[in-house]
Amino acid sequence: xxxxxxxxxxxxxxxxxxxxxxxxxxxxxxxxxxxxxxxxxxxxxxxxxxxxxxxxxxxxxxxxxxxxxxxxxxxxxxxxxxxxxxxxxxxxxxxxxxxxxxxxxxxxxxxxxxxxxxxxxxxxxxxxxxxxxxxxxxxxxxxxxxxxxxxxxxxxxxxxxxxxxxxxxxxxxxxxxxxxxxxxxxxxxxxxxxxxxxxxxxxxxxxxxxxxxxxxxxxxxxxxxxxxxxxxxxxxxxxxxxxxxxxxxxxxxxxxxxxxxxxxxxxxxxxxxxxxxxxxxxxxxxxxxxxxxxxxxxxxxxxxxxxxxxxxxxxxxxxxxxxxxxxxxxxxxxxxxxxxxxxxxxxxxxxxxxxxxxxxxxxxxxxxxxxxxxxxxxxxxxxxxxxxxxxxxxxxxxxxxxxxxxxxxxxxxxxxxxxxxxxxxxxxxxxxxxxxxxxxxxxxxxxxxxxxxxxxxxxxxxxxxxxxxxxxxxxxxxxxxxxxxxxxxxxxxxx
Amino acid sequence: xxxxxxxxxxxxxxxxxxxxxxxxxxxxxxxxxxxxxxxxxxxxxxxxxxxxxxxxxxxxxxxxxxxxxxxxxxxxxxxxxxxxxxxxxxxxxxxxxxxxxxxxxxxxxxxxxxxxxxxxxxxxxxxxxxxxxxxxxxxxxxxxxxxxxxxxxxxxxxxxxxxxxxxxxxxxxxxxxxxxxxxxxxxxxxxxxxxxxxxxxxxxxxxxxxxxxxxxxxxxxxxxxxxxxxxxxxxxxxxxxxxxxxxxxxxxxxxxxxxxxxxxxxxxxxxxxxxxxxxxxxxxxxxxxxxxxxxxxxxxxxxxxxxxxxxxxxxxxxxxxxxxxxxxxxxxxxxxxxxxxxxxxxxxxxxxxxxxxxxxxxxxxxxxxxxxxxxxxxxxxxxxxxxxxxxxxxxxxxxxxxxxxxxxxxxxxxxxxxxxxxxxxxxxxxxxxxx
Numbered sequence: 001x002x003x004x005x006x007x008x009x010x011x012x013x014x015x016x017x018x019x020x021x022x023x024x025x026x027x028x029x030x031x032x033x034x035x036x037x038x039x040x041x042x043x044x045x046x047x048x049x050x051x052x053x054x055x056x057x058x059x060x061x062x063x064x065x066x067x068x069x070x071x072x073x074x075x076x077x078x079x080x081x082x083x084x085x086x087x088x089x090x091x092x093x094x095x096x097x098x099x100x101x102x103x104x105x106x107x108x109x110x111x112x113x114x115x116x117x118x119x120x121x122x123x124x125x126x127x128x129x130x131x132x133x134x135x136x137x138x139x140x141x142x143x144x145x146x147x148x149x150x151x152x153x154x155x156x157x158x159x160x161x162x163x164x165x166x167x168x169x170x171x172x173x174x175x176x177x178x179x180x181x182x183x184x185x186x187x188x189x190x191x192x193x194x195x196x197x198x199x200x201x202x203x204x205x206x207x208x209x210x211x212x213x214x215x216x217x218x219x220x221x222x223x224x225x226x227x228x229x230x231x232x233x234x235x236x237x238x239x240x241x242x243x244x245x246x247x248x249x250x251x252x253x254x255x256x257x258x259x260x261x262x263x264x265x266x267x268x269x270x271x272x273x274x275x276x277x278x279x280x281x282x283x284x285x286x287x288x289x290x291x292x293x294x295x296x297x298x299x300x301x302x303x304x305x306x307x308x309x310x311x312x313x314x315x316x317x318x319x320x321x322x323x324x325x326x327x328x329x330x331x332x333x334x335x336x337x338x339x340x341x342x343x344x345x346x347x348x349x350x351x352x353x354x355x356x357x358x359x360x361x362x363x364x365x366x367x368x369x370x371x372x373x374x375x376x377x378x379x380x381x382x383x384x385x386x387x388x389x390x391x392x393x394x395x396x397x398x399x400x401x402x403x404x405x406x407x408x409x410x411x412x413x414x415x416x417x418x419x420x421x422x423x424x425x426x427x428x429x430x431x432x433x434x435x436x437x438x439x440x441x442x443x444x445x446x447x448x449x450x451x452x453x454x455x456x457x458x459x460x461x462x463x464x465x466x467x468x469x470x471x472x473x474x475x476x477x478x479x480x481x482x483x484x485x486x487x488x489x490x491x492x493x494x495x
Numbered sequence: 496x497x498x499x500x501x502x503x504x505x506x507x508x509x510x511x512x513x514x515x516x517x518x519x520x521x522x523x524x525x526x527x528x529x530x531x532x533x534x535x536x537x538x539x540x541x542x543x544x545x546x547x548x549x550x551x552x553x554x555x556x557x558x559x560x561x562x563x564x565x566x567x568x569x570x571x572x573x574x575x576x577x578x579x580x581x582x583x584x585x586x587x588x589x590x591x592x593x594x595x596x597x598x599x600x601x602x603x604x605x606x607x608x609x610x611x612x613x614x615x616x617x618x619x620x621x622x623x624x625x626x627x628x629x630x631x632x633x634x635x636x637x638x639x640x641x642x643x644x645x646x647x648x649x650x651x652x653x654x655x656x657x658x659x660x661x662x663x664x665x666x667x668x669x670x671x672x673x674x675x676x677x678x679x680x681x682x683x684x685x686x687x688x689x690x691x692x693x694x695x696x697x698x699x700x701x702x703x704x705x706x707x708x709x710x711x712x713x714x715x716x717x718x719x720x721x722x723x724x725x726x727x728x729x730x731x732x733x734x735x736x737x738x739x740x741x742x743x744x745x746x747x748x749x750x751x752x753x754x755x756x757x758x759x760x761x762x763x764x765x766x767x768x769x770x771x772x773x774x775x776x777x778x779x780x781x782x783x784x785x786x787x788x789x790x791x792x793x794x795x796x797x798x799x800x801x802x803x804x805x806x807x808x809x810x811x812x813x814x815x816x817x818x819x820x821x822x823x824x825x826x827x828x829x830x831x832x833x834x835x836x837x838x839x840x841x842x843x844x845x846x847x848x849x850x851x852x853x854x855x856x857x858x859x860x861x862x863x864x865x866x867x868x869x870x871x872x873x874x875x876x877x878x879x880x881x882x883x884x885x886x887x888x889x890x891x892x893x894x895x896x897x898x899x900x901x902x903x904x905x906x907x908x909x910x911x912x913x914x915x916x917x918x919x920x921x922x923x924x925x926x927x928x929x930x
Contacts, residue, residue, distance in 0.1 A: 013499055020499075041500040050509045065556055067517030070510045071611035075546075078612070094498075101503055162516070170557050322575020331574060400576040402585070405568040410584040416576055429572040440559045465567030467559060474557040 003300045011105040016040075019109050020116075026295050027117040031288065031369055035120040036095040036135060040112065043098050048085070049073050051098060055271070056088045058096065059142050061149035061263070063165050089115035091123040091274070093135040106306040110313065113292040118285025125377045126280070128273035138270060145263045148194065152256050164257050167478035168243060168264035173439055175243030175265040176272045197255045238443040242457070242479070243268070245444045251453055252484025261482070276435050279381045283337015287372070290314060290338065320397060331429075336397075340384070343393045344371055354391060381433035389429065391422045401428040406465075437462050442489070453485035460492050467491070517554070518617065524549040529618060548610045644736040653733025666730035676723040677716040685713045745783040746867075747829045748773060751817045751840040754790045754808050758843055762874040763804055766841035769872055769917050773839050785834075787824055793847075795820035814846040814892060815853045822861055835867045844873045844890040851895035858896075863903045871896050871908045872917075880912040 005019045020040070027033045043051070053070035054060035086107055088098045097115040099108055123129050134141075153161045168175070239245045246253070247261040274281065293314075297307045320335035321327040347355045348368035356363045362371045375384060400416040401424060415421030415428070431437055446456035457479070459467055472489065479487045518525060528547045563569050579585075649659055689709045692702055750770050752758070758766075774784060788803035789795055792810030795817040821838065829836060846854070863869065873893055889897075893908070900906045911917055 013501075016499055039498045039500065041502045043502045043505075044507075046507050047502060047505065047509070050507075053510050053513065062512045062516060064513065064516035064520040064554070066510060067513030067515070068521075068554055068609070070513060071517060072609065075611045098502075158516070162520075173558055320574055322577070323573035324575060324577075328575075331572070397574045398576040399572050399574050400579055401570055401572050403568065403570050404563065406564055406566045410586055413579045413581055413583040413585065414570060415581055416579060418581075421581060425572055428570040432571055438561075440561050442559060461567065463567050463569060465561045465563045465569060466565055468562040469565075471557045471560055474555075475559055478557070 004303055005109075005296070005301050006105045006306070007303060009104040009106070011103070011108050015105060016108060016112075019105070020112055022296060022301055023109065023113050023117065023292055026292050027113070027121075027288070030295060031117075031291065032373075033117055033121040033288070034124055035117060036093040036124050038116045038120065039094040039096045040116060041096060041098050042101050044101050045077075048088070048098065048100055049077065051088050052085075055267075057090065057142055058139070059146055061146045061165075062153075063169070064162065065169060087111040087115045089119045090138075091119075091129060091133060091135055091270075092138050095120040095123065095135075104309065106302070106309045107313065109296070109302070109306075110289050110293060110310050113289035114285045117292065118288035119281060121288065122277070122281050122284045122376055125373070126273070126277060126380075127378055128276060128380055132273050133270050141266065144191070144194070145267075148259060148263065152260065156256065161260070163481065164260045165264070167481050168261050170475050170478045171243050171246075171482075172264060172268045174442055175241060175261075175268040177241050177244070177269065178436065179240075194259070197259055235447065235449075237447075238445045238458070240441075240443050241265070242442065242444060245447075246479070246482045249447060249449065250483050251449065253482065257482075272435075273380075276380045276382075276433075279333040279337040279340075279433060280376065280379065280384050281337075282333045283339075283341050284372075284376050286314075286318060286334050286338040287341040290342075322398070336385075339393050339397065340388055340390075341372060343390050344368060344375070344388060346392075347390065352392075358390060359388075382430045382435075385433060386426065386430040389426045391417070394422055394425055399425050399429065401425045440467055453483075455479070455483045455485065455487045457487065457489040458492050459489060464493065521549055521554050524554075525613070529613070546610060547613050554609070643739060645739040647735045647737040649732045650735040651729075651732065653735065657733040657735075659732045659734045662732040663726065663730050666732065667726045670727060670730060671723060671725070674723045675719075676725075677720055682713065682716050682720070685709060685716060689713060745785070745833065746835040746837060747785040747787060747825075749787050749789060749821050749824075749836070749838040750803065751789050751791070751821065751838065751842075752803065753792070753812055753814070753817075753842040753845075754803075754806075755792045755810060755812045755845075757812075757845060758874070762841075762843060765874050765911060765914065765917070766872070767804055768914060769841065769870075769911075770839060772917060773837065773870070785829070787821075789817050789820050789824070791817035791820070797824060812846050813850050814840075814842065815850050815857060818854060818857045818862060822857075825865065831865055836865050837868050837870075838862070838866055839870045839872070841872050841874060842892065844875070844892050846892050848891065851891045854892070855895045855899055858899045858906070859902060863899070863906060866905065868905045869903075869907070871906070873908070873910045875910055875912045877912050880910065 005022055006015045020038075027035070049070060051058070052073050053066045055066075060066065086100055086103055090096045095116065097112070097119075099111055103111060123135065129135070149161060149165075235245075235249060243261050243265040247258045247265065250258075253261070293302070293307070293310050296302045297304075302310075318332070318335045318338045320332045320339075344362075345368040347359055347363050348365050348371055351359075351363035365371065375388060379387065394417040398417060401414045401421070402411040403414040404411050415424035417425060441460040441462060443458055443460065444455065445458045446454075448454050467489075476487055476489055525547060528549050532547060649662060689706065692698075692706050692709065695702055698706070748770075752763075752766055754763075770786075774786065786800075787797060788800055789797050790803055790808070791812075791814065792808050793813045793816065794810065797820060798806075817840070825836065858869070873889075889910075893910075896906075896908050900908050909916070
């Protein structure tokens with residue numbers, strides 16, 4: 001009598017269900033993960049391409065840039081340059097995971113452990129996701145956004161909507177609150193707000209304006225106070241969220257245009273935590289699937305063949321080529337994340353003297369899941385690396401830090417994986433993952449609403465690195481379109 | 496509670512709206528790319544899916560980004576150290592090359608060109624855009640080919656008229672053999688034997704038993720004949736037919752063109768568009784379309800497409816030589832019983848004096864009786880077009896051909912000076928096809 005969950009590469013829904021239950025058993029009872037309820041959807045490769053091109057979301061408003069993404073992905077896929085992802089998972093409740101129909105049964109098991117439990121646990125518990133995203137509301141909000149943009153296209157024409165979206169997308173990275181907590185979008189509030197805006201538009205509409213001779217614009221309708229709590233008419237400067245600032249204070253935008261900015265801004269905010277936790281998120285999911293698959297094998301639930309197939313795929317996912325390798329394209333977040341988490345387990349279970357010196361708080365503690373769950377909940381990439389990257393892993397990955405001055409003809413090796421260099425390498429790597437320094441720091445510092453209507457922005461250069469000139473000019477034009485008047489961008493230094 | 500949801504049957508093409516928006520956005524560039532790619536394409540290639548490469552200008556999505564190459568300083572970490580010690584210096588790669596993929600895309604100037612595939616419909620839409628072909632024509636162009644029923648083996652279900660007797664009977668025979676169905680002869684033999692015994696008088700014990708046994712055997716045989724039917728439903732086979740597109744017929748298209756010095760790049764390009772359209776039109780009606788290219792100066796040759804459009808030749812102009820050549824090729828390879836013959840001639844309207852009359856004779860007597868359709872287009876420049884505003888005035892060849900057109904309904908003459916003029920010729924063609 002065999003306990004194997006499956007013996008064939010083909011999958012069917014009974015097998016999926018059986019396997020899911022076995023994985024769930026391990027995830028909840030052995031690893032004690034806390035997850036959102038799961039919803040698992042099987043999709044075809046074409047639908048996977050669809051999902052790719054709408055930022056991985058199941059529904060999304062229409063914009064040409066998504067069509068461009070689709071055309072590119074499709075060409076790459078058809079030509080065989082890139083394989084499709086095995087899964088896509090959405091930070092929502094219920095947590096939706098897409099499985100590709102072409103996966104073998106082993107891959108489906110791997111992907112369920114990875115997405116439905118690994119990512120899911122991370123979404124549910126990490127403080128950034130907790131504070132900044134609303135898993136229950138996101139799908140409703142997207143549905144609202146899609147309908148709203150479609151209605152705008154119908155009412156105001158595709159070109160106008162496209163122009164606003166283009167400008168808003170260009171400022172997406174500057175459309176997040178980095179420190180303040182953003183208001184949560186929910187279905188009721190979104191609907192109520194839309195109603196208020198529609199009412200305002202109706203009110204502000206006056207049949208008389210139609211009788212003006214052509215070329216004379218109706219005077220701007222008197223602004224009524226936005227009933228939102230965070231709007232008090234008084235500008236708070238400086239403001240780091242440029243999209244928010246434009247939405248609230250731009251003298252030239254119409255109400256629906258403000259709403260479009262708001263939609264783009266809300267999405268940017270929703271994705272912001274994912275940008276800050278790439279290493280941890282993928283590391284967490286990879287560690288979870290690795291642990292679960294091995295436990296399944298230890299308990300005789302999957303065959304050796306399945307284990308080998310899993311290991312083959314796992315090792316290619318966590319493969320890290322060296323910097324001088326043709327395949328090198330930055331540090332692989334799967335490799336770094338999984339490496340660090342597997343290393344934490346090793347430190348908990350079999351610490352060396354070095355580990356005891358570096359990590360006295362948990363070396364040899366045994367309960368690695370406790371340490372990991374604490375890390376998953378309370379850190380982001382930057383702080384996680386700064387706290388948990390061990391000398392052993394730096395040696396294993398043979399990390400070294402380079403110093404690059406724009407005026408130097410050469411890079412200088414500033415530290416390598418040795419006794420004197422560990423801390424410097426670790427700090428440099430942590431900085432590299434700090435979104436705050438990787439993104440340009442641009443703020444609104446002044447806006448003259450009374451007279452010249454000039455908007456003043458300031459780029460605060462970190463370590464003297466300026467903005468890229470060509471793209472800066474293009475985006476300034478976009479900001480001017482949204483602001484309607486002159487915009488200047490000055491460079492300041494942060495030291 | 497976990498749900499598994501099978502989304503595979505959900506409608507596809509969710510991003511079609513985005514694709515249309517993207518094509519619209521990049522319209523100008525795509526049009527240019529399509530025209531360019533069709534220019535190098537062969538006449539028969541229009542109407543196929545094709546890869547298009549456009550520069551990413553116009554569809555860039557700008558973001559603020561930092562430019563560490565121009566000023567400032569930074570530190571970064573790389574994996575895979577082999578020999579470096581602190582303080583070592585590494586030469587920077589030349590500007591623009593970046594260090595590995597990630598750095599390059601962060602700081603490199605602009606994105607690569609963008610390549611993707613356009614479908615046949617999208618190509619046609621774009622190609623016909625400046626020809627202003629109305630929708631009606633576009634839809635007729637995409638009409639499905641003629642289909643016919645073809646035999647496709649046997650099935651166990653079908654209508655009685657489709658029964659395949661031979662196969663049904665063979666199955667029936669095999670089954671009867673296997674189940675040992677008594678044949679009529681067997682029963683007759685039993686009955687005869689029984690009758691013979693019954694006729695015997697007086698009967699002894701052995702005969703009586705024999706009669707009983709015979710009766711028993713006879714009853715069994717009759718019963719078995721009843722339950723092993725002669726033809727059982729499981730024997731029945733039907734001929735099966737499936738719909739298949741058929742090559743309705745074949746057509747050959749003769750492209751005749753004057754390549755003397757007066758036909759320049761522009762004229763040839765116009766002619767090529769005309770040929771492409773004609774080919775597309777024929778493709779719609781005929782499964783197999785051959786294209787024959789005949790160029791002429793004072794002498795005609797059959798050439799391949801490359802030579803036809805791109806090589807130059809100097810000399811005088813004698814149009815009738817091309818007609819001669821066409822007749823020769825036709826006699827040799829394309830007899831009228833098997834082939835529909837179409838001809839399209841492009842010229843700037845000049846020919847040696849006196850030659851026009853010979854052309855008219857050849858057309859009237861030899862060529863027009865063979866042809867389904869003969870289109871003559873005269874390519875003028877805009878200035879000439881104004882001079883020859885009326886249909887009646889024109890150079891020698893034009894006036895001569897007008898007389899042919901009066902005689903033959905399937906002979907068309909048109910003057911064109913720009914791409915938009917090509918369409919009216921086709922409107923005539925399609926009108927005829929419709930009738």
